[in-house]
Amino acid sequence: MTRLQIVTITETDDVRLADYVRLRDVNLRRHLEAERGLFIAEGEKVIRRALDAGYQPRSFLLAERWLESLADRLDDHQTTPIYLVTEKLAEEITGFHVHRGALAAMHRQDPYTTADLLGWDRLVILEDIVDHTNVGAILRNAAGLGWQGALLSPRSADPLYRRAIKVSMGSVFSLPWARLDDWGSAIPLLNDHGFTTVALALTDDALNLDQVRERLAAHGTGKIAVMLGTEGAGLSEQWIAQASLVARIPMQAGIDSLNVAAASAIACYALNQPPTR
Numbered sequence: 001m002t003r004l005q006i007v008t009i010t011e012t013d014d015v016r017l018a019d020y021v022r023l024r025d026v027n028l029r030r031h032l033e034a035e036r037g038l039f040i041a042e043g044e045k046v047i048r049r050a051l052d053a054g055y056q057p058r059s060f061l062l063a064e065r066w067l068e069s070l071a072d073r074l075d076d077h078q079t080t081p082i083y084l085v086t087e088k089l090a091e092e093i094t095g096f097h098v099h100r101g102a103l104a105a106m107h108r109q110d111p112y113t114t115a116d117l118l119g120w121d122r123l124v125i126l127e128d129i130v131d132h133t134n135v136g137a138i139l140r141n142a143a144g145l146g147w148q149g150a151l152l153s154p155r156s157a158d159p160l161y162r163r164a165i166k167v168s169m170g171s172v173f174s175l176p177w178a179r180l181d182d183w184g185s186a187i188p189l190l191n192d193h194g195f196t197t198v199a200l201a202l203t204d205d206a207l208n209l210d211q212v213r214e215r216l217a218a219h220g221t222g223k224i225a226v227m228l229g230t231e232g233a234g235l236s237e238q239w240i241a242q243a244s245l246v247a248r249i250p251m252q253a254g255i256d257s258l259n260v261a262a263a264s265a266i267a268c269y270a271l272n273q274p275p276t277r
């Protein structure tokens with residue numbers, strides 16, 4: 001441990017902690033994280049997954065007990081400062097209950113582009129989903145159910161925001177994702193690259209997911225992109241009109257729809273299964 005750059009911090013206003021201050025202020029964090037080119041990984045598992053994915057640490061903010069637990073990974077980054085704090089001080093600095101006293105500020109990178117993902121077969125497409133929890137949950141669902149990547153509209157929430165990372169359990173590092181370059185041409189672009197674009201929407205002509213699965217199987221499943229809309233209004237009329245198919249999840253008890261993250265799990269599961277016979 002003597003080779004590590006360990007700095008004991010005792011004051012909340014220490015200037016070296018600027019990356020970690022007021023993490024609960026979403027608007028402030030969006031601005032600062034984009035400006036500084038960083039994101040925050042919270043908890044040992046998420047820190048490990050970020051490092052495994054190739055993200056480079058800017059600094060670590062740790063309670064003492066994590067020095068031993070993370071020793072193997074810290075030893076790989078001996079020039080990276082480790083700010084040692086009590087768990088109480090970590091909460092005062094960040095403004096929230098830090099998950100077991102382990103945080104890391106990571107340098108951002110954009111490993112994938114839209115063009116990279118267009119060559120794959122199973123994508124989820126997010127249109128203006130602004131809630132970080134939903135973005136994290138959707139990416140976790142997609143990764144867990146065997147989908148290969150995600151494309152996000154320019155106004156969708158940041159997958160590397162702390163809350164999205166936490167909810168995804170680090171899936172934002174393992175599931176390739178990219179920002180769409182242009183909202184207006186996104187669906188025609190997918191169609192041109194051989195995707196059957198399936199819009200989840202409550203329209204009069206929407207097919208049940210089972211019907212969509214049967215239709216896809218009849219024509220050869222091929223490449224599928226599931227389109228998910230914003231929490232309130234759903235998908236835009238333009239994206240629905242441009243989709244190959246419109247699908248809905250059959251509902252009961254007078255309920256017409258599900259939370260978008262729950263809907264993504266059902267759609268990703270249903271459309272990745274063979275048709276019923």
